[in-house]
Structure formats: structure tokens, C-alpha cells
Amino acid sequence: MEKLIQKKGYDLHLLHTKKFKTINISFKFTANLNRDTVTKRALLPYVLQQGTENYPTATKLRQKLDELYGAILHIDSSKKGEKSITTIRMELANERYLSNKTSLLDDSLALLQEVIYSPKTKDGGFDPKIFDREKKTLKSKMDALTEDKMSLANTRLIEEMCADEPYRLRVHGFEEDLADITPADLYKYYQYMLQNDHLDVFVVGDIENLPMDSKIDRIVSREKQPNLEKTIPYSKNSQADTLIETDKIQQAKLHFGYRTNILYDDTDYAALHVFNGLFGGFPSSKLFMNVREKHSLAYYAASRIESHKGLLFVFSGIAPEQYEKAKEIILEQMDQMQQGEFTDQQVDETKEMTINQLKETLDNPQGMIELHYQRVLAKSSLLPDQLIANVKKVTKEDVLKVAEKIKLDMIYLLTSEGV
Incomplete structure (x- = not known):
């Protein structure tokens, strides 16, 4: 405590x-x-x-x-x-x-x-x-x-x-x-x-x-403790941009940036964790199973959230000539999440993996500090144990509510010269 x-x-x-x-x-x-x-x-x-x-x-x-x-x-x-x-x-x-x-x-x-x-x-x-x-x-x-x-x-x-x-x-x-x-x-x-x-x-x-x-x-020798300003999500109403750059590489990097507009102290934060687990956070996720395993379009495909900026990133490594197909399949996985194409059982399994991941973090002293420090940055009263309890309560409807908030902001491709 x-x-x-x-x-x-x-x-x-x-x-x-x-x-x-x-x-x-x-x-x-x-x-x-x-x-x-x-x-x-x-x-x-x-x-x-x-x-x-x-x-x-x-x-x-x-x-x-x-x-x-x-x-x-x-x-x-x-x-x-x-x-x-x-x-x-x-x-x-x-x-x-x-x-x-x-x-x-x-x-x-x-x-x-x-x-x-x-x-x-x-x-x-x-x-x-x-x-x-x-x-x-x-x-x-x-x-x-x-x-x-x-x-x-x-x-x-x-x-x-x-x-x-x-x-x-x-x-x-x-x-x-x-x-x-x-x-x-x-x-x-x-x-x-x-x-x-x-x-x-x-x-x-x-x-x-x-x-x-x-x-x-x-x-410690200090006179004052400055106030910590809380980050406010940046809202963008424009269409998603695509940027393609080249380099001397054989494996292209196809990355996506989404705005979740959900921060650490928001009521949807636990459901965002579960969403990310289903979408690309675990080996059982849609990105891993479909982009990498089923279609063999990527050497790796995963997602992660930025808890203090309201962002979600997708990372994938692909063959340069597979760009259009890989982009289509990755966008399709997000569409499926937003249409609720996942089961209650998958939600329950992902909740369990998310909770295990949080507990593993708390089993390390640095992890324990980082989880408590998240509260400081978010100016939140949400303790790690409360976050775990909130994850346990997440339903499929909660995940769908999160999915509806997520907006694509940018697609970025770093590909080989001459493709």
C-alpha cells in the first residue's frame, strides 16, 4: 500500500x-x-x-x-x-x-x-x-x-x-x-x-x-513543489494522412497512428487495455493471428497504447511489395474490432492476460514504481489494484464503446528505395 x-x-x-x-x-x-x-x-x-x-x-x-x-x-x-x-x-x-x-x-x-x-x-x-x-x-x-x-x-x-x-x-x-x-x-x-x-x-x-x-x-533540498500540468488529448478532425519515405532497407516498416482520446484516469481506460490486448497486444490478438499467421503478410505485427497521450500505435514489418495488401488487412482488423467481431470468451481470456501482465509488473520493484508514477502523471487516484479490479469488470460492450472512439490519424511506411 x-x-x-x-x-x-x-x-x-x-x-x-x-x-x-x-x-x-x-x-x-x-x-x-x-x-x-x-x-x-x-x-x-x-x-x-x-x-x-x-x-x-x-x-x-x-x-x-x-x-x-x-x-x-x-x-x-x-x-x-x-x-x-x-x-x-x-x-x-x-x-x-x-x-x-x-x-x-x-x-x-x-x-x-x-x-x-x-x-x-x-x-x-x-x-x-x-x-x-x-x-x-x-x-x-x-x-x-x-x-x-x-x-x-x-x-x-x-x-x-x-x-x-x-x-x-x-x-x-x-x-x-x-x-x-x-x-x-x-x-x-x-x-x-x-x-x-x-x-x-x-x-x-x-x-x-x-x-x-x-x-x-x-x-533533498528544495523550497517549492511546482504544479504538474495534466495532458489534455489533442483532437484532430481532418482525414487520416499517409506518408511514405524510403531508406536502404529490405524489410519495410508499416506503422499506424490512432487517436484513442482515452487517458489513464478516464473511465474507459481499463477497457482500452482489453481492446489493445484483443487488437494487437498479445500473440492471440487479431493483428498477430491474421496479419502475421493467417496471411503471412508481416514478420511481426503488434499494437501498444500511450496512456498519457491518448494514442494507439500499430507496428509491422513487411516485404515492401506487400504494402497495399498488408495495409488493407491491418485496417480490416480495426474495422472488425469496431463492428464487435470478437467473442465474450476472447474478452475473458484477454482480461486474464492483461491482469497477469499487470501483476507481473507489480512483482518487480521498478514496475511497481512505474505503475504508481502513472497516477502522478495523470493526477489520478486510480491505484494499480483498482485498475486490475476495473479490468476484471470489463464487458464486450465496454470494449465496443472504446473501439468507437478510436480514429485513424496517420499511416506511415518506411520502405526500400526503388520500390
Whole structure:
């Protein structure tokens, strides 16, 4: 059960469970997606993991983590809906399950504090050697995106479909912006982020009777907690667009973007999960069984929902010459969903798979944090257990109601040159 404590400058989420023999501490800094800052936020995780004042190299930082019974430090940047999220997390052994008495928790929190508030700096900016090296690392990541054609197709679909929306921005940033960022620029922005992002701190583990409240308070230094703006679905009344681009590839990528206009805290959200499972979320789904298995038109075919933006995506890998046929069959699967061509038994089986998937997520400490963090982003009171209960109640009529709301926005094809 989650215990939420609203502190000065941040919200503390305590999730006590005996499922894990570790304690997971996750700092989530959340801001609106913005072209001016997205590349800086993409670069920060690379730089922050390379050293602190007292542990000035990545090797020394790793050695310190090893001394803390193999504690794990992980920093990343992501996007959900129209929010940019920087996550700094640490996973450590729970002292309660160690045979010898130790100050592991306090020592780990001290290191986490140093990673966040005392990174390695020089002359009012991040260390230039670390900074230059990690700029190259991020540039390699950007290049890798263009080599991963499935990711590239999805990125291009989103950029075109959401051209007037912050959601179009690439989570890894933009190469043309990377060149202009200096060590001082990035450090100045990081100091701003520490004080002005919405901050949620999650602690998961067997923490009953541990004074986590005061321990976290000692390492967080903030004056205010900014309000988190709720994402509003973007409505589009125009006809669906089709965009075809070419590349040096053998397997074409055929992706579809739909607007569901259903967000995490909407009453239809549980039914949307079941809809997605029936449509393309599981190996028993229409997309998998018909597009891939029955007609052999795709190497893969699946769908997923974006819970904080009201979108549904279809991904498929096809032979370039099969484009028209594959497009027709995929659109046919959506038509069938909207006409109710699925059985009560299929609904029940999909509900069971959806519930199992949610329970599996809750069996992992990071999954547990992410499901609870969904509520924060949605400004919702819907707990994961309540979501599972809502899925259990979904009927075929509920799924049909969701299907009627879904509108095709864009078809995107990345195909081979000369086809």
C-alpha cells in the first residue's frame, strides 16, 4: 500500500512490501517536453553517471557501489505523454536481510545525495573531459536510432502525426542542438531542473518502521513543489494522412497512428487495455493471428497504447511489395474490432492476460514504481489494484464503446528505395 507524504518541495511515496529483499529509491524529476531543453535532459544522465566530487571517475563510483554490497545506480531520461522525466534511482540490499550489522542504507543515501547534488564540476560547469566524451556517447545513441529502422519509423510517425504537439520531440534530443551545449550551459540547466521540476521520490521495499521520511528529507533540498500540468488529448478532425519515405532497407516498416482520446484516469481506460490486448497486444490478438499467421503478410505485427497521450500505435514489418495488401488487412482488423467481431470468451481470456501482465509488473520493484508514477502523471487516484479490479469488470460492450472512439490519424511506411 502506498503512503504519500507531501513534503516541502517534493512528494514522497513509500511503498512497503515484503516481496523484495532490496530497497529501491527512485527520484523522478518531471517537466514539460520542450525543444529548448530536451537535448540537455537527454545528455544529463550520461554525464551524471561519470563521477562526483569524491568519486571523480566512473571507475571510482563503481568501486564505491561495489563496496555497498553491489548497489546499483541507474540514471535515464524518458518521455510519457507530453512530459520529460529524468529518473535517478538506486537499488541496494536491505539491511534486514544481511547477517552482519551495517549502515548500508545511510551510506547508500549519502552516495545518492552526492550523485544528485555534487557531480564532478570544473570552473562553474560539468567537467569538460567527461562532458565532451558523453556528448559523443549521446551522438552515437542518436546515430543508432537511425540504424534501428523500427524505432526510426516510430519516431518519424510521431514527428509527423504530432507535428504541432510537444509529444513530437525525440527523447534522445537533436544532433543540431547538441553541438551548441557547453559544460556551463548544461550545469546551469541542471541546477534549474533540481529546483524547478516536479519531484517525486519513491521508496519500495520492506521499509516498515524504517524512518525513511526523515532520511530522505536530509538529502533533498528544495523550497517549492511546482504544479504538474495534466495532458489534455489533442483532437484532430481532418482525414487520416499517409506518408511514405524510403531508406536502404529490405524489410519495410508499416506503422499506424490512432487517436484513442482515452487517458489513464478516464473511465474507459481499463477497457482500452482489453481492446489493445484483443487488437494487437498479445500473440492471440487479431493483428498477430491474421496479419502475421493467417496471411503471412508481416514478420511481426503488434499494437501498444500511450496512456498519457491518448494514442494507439500499430507496428509491422513487411516485404515492401506487400504494402497495399498488408495495409488493407491491418485496417480490416480495426474495422472488425469496431463492428464487435470478437467473442465474450476472447474478452475473458484477454482480461486474464492483461491482469497477469499487470501483476507481473507489480512483482518487480521498478514496475511497481512505474505503475504508481502513472497516477502522478495523470493526477489520478486510480491505484494499480483498482485498475486490475476495473479490468476484471470489463464487458464486450465496454470494449465496443472504446473501439468507437478510436480514429485513424496517420499511416506511415518506411520502405526500400526503388520500390
